[in-house]
Amino acid sequence: MERSQLAKIRTGHTHYRAAVAVFFVVLASAVVCNAATPTISQDDLLKMLESGTAPLILDVRTPGEYRSGHVPQAINIPHNELASRLAELADAKNREVVTYCERGPRAGFAESVLQEAGFSAVRHLVGDMYAWRRSGLPVERP
16 A cells, blocks of 8 residues: 555544544533533522521532532532442432532532432532632632
């Protein structure tokens, strides 16, 4: 084969591999960001916090992220530990649970874990911690 033919084949394989990679990234995003999960606005959650009627608030970021500041009253169970720590949330199985991470994907994963475990009222905080901070809402530190 000539060099030019080999170059065309290599280029074609590179484009094909890139297209396959993009496909899997999009597919993973659709699975991880659970679009079927109902949401709760920052304002609605803040009103619930202020009125003393807050749901269980689950921060699924890393412990370091949690220590740097979290939504008031939130508990921290990192998304990658949630499946093995569901027993800690057994009392909340029939309560409303609001999840968040920094920007959404880890919370989406956590929502799927909770829903598969039979949690009946899981909601996602719109904008996650990133938007909560940017809105100047109260942040708690341990």
